[in-house]
Amino acid sequence: DLYNFRQIGPDTKVHGVIGNPIGHSKSPHLYNGAFKSVNFNGIYLPLLVDNVANFLNTYSSPDFVGYSYTIPHKEAGFNCCDEIDPIAKEIGAISCMIRKPDGKLKGYNVDYLGAIAAIEEGLRASNGASNGSGSPLAGKLFVVMGAGGAGKALAFGGKEKGARVVVANRSYDKAKQLASKVGGEAISLAELENFHPEEGMILANTTSVGMKPKIENTPLPKHALKHYSLVFDAIYTPKLTRLLREAEESGATIVYGTEMFINQAFVQFEKFTGLPAPKQLIRDTLARNT
Numbered sequence: 001d002l003y004n005f006r007q008i009g010p011d012t013k014v015h016g017v018i019g020n021p022i023g024h025s026k027s028p029h030l031y032n033g034a035f036k037s038v039n040f041n042g043i044y045l046p047l048l049v050d051n052v053a054n055f056l057n058t059y060s061s062p063d064f065v066g067y068s069y070t071i072p073h074k075e076a077g078f079n080c081c082d083e084i085d086p087i088a089k090e091i092g093a094i095s096c097m098i099r100k101p102d103g104k105l106k107g108y109n110v111d112y113l114g115a116i117a118a119i120e121e122g123l124r125a126s127n128g129a130s131n132g133s134g135s136p137l138a139g140k141l142f143v144v145m146g147a148g149g150a151g152k153a154l155a156f157g158g159k160e161k162g163a164r165v166v167v168a169n170r171s172y173d174k175a176k177q178l179a180s181k182v183g184g185e186a187i188s189l190a191e192l193e194n195f196h197p198e199e200g201m202i203l204a205n206t207t208s209v210g211m212k213p214k215i216e217n218t219p220l221p222k223h224a225l226k227h228y229s230l231v232f233d234a235i236y237t238p239k240l241t242r243l244l245r246e247a248e249e250s251g252a253t254i255v256y257g258t259e260m261f262i263n264q265a266f267v268q269f270e271k272f273t274g275l276p277a278p279k280q281l282i283r284d285t286l287a288r289n290t
């Protein structure tokens, strides 16, 4: 019952995840179930693809409307877009592609959109304020640890939401490069320990420090964490990193790395269907399958 083949008709919209290998992807299960739950006339297939450009040229009918990209095709997908979301362009990778009504293929990086959405949700929940259309990140001092791919994504995402961005990285040069691109400040990771120009700052870790198996490591010592009201860690193995544990002990709201993945599924569903995501169903499906 995963694919509802009997329901496929002339109006069915085709989606899929493009990768190689693709057999183990959980995405078809996730999106087909979610489509069905809101009565969206769509299907989502695992697409084992060698050459992304050839695939897109072959399946160019308007019914093929949405793709997710996974290893090793995120860069090839990027190169096949007619249009690219400005932040995905800065990051240099896409994870989602939509065929617009005019036939143009537009690329997005939903990984970064998911991370920012997870942080915003954490802030809204802790403020008890669900109303208001502005981002709860607006005006906040947002410290991003790390200046690699994920650091770039978070820094650009924070800037887009109106946060004041600080990039903290082990190698200061890379911090400086990224900070100048987002119009923020740069600091070395070592200096961050004594950096607290104000209270209630937001912290995001995108370094690999604290990842399994070296779970006793942490990118920022506990005494520094009391200046932050929310801490997000992009690491999801383990789910509760030492950084998050100590942040929680220091009174901060914590946002798990797994929330980034869950939120990117919400964002992607909404881009595919134009409908609000069935959030609880998506959470339950991911919890069962991961």
Ligand code: ATR
Pocket: 145, 146, 147, 148, 149, 150, 151, 169, 170, 171, 174, 189, 206, 207, 208, 209
């Ligand atoms: P990703 O795509 O996940 O962001 P990446 O591009 O390899 O991964 O970036 C890794 C980030 O983790 C970098 O910011 C790196 O800092 P440097 O630029 O100084 O290398 C950071 N990082 C990795 N190991 C680290 C460590 N032991 N201490 C501090 N930072 C570390």
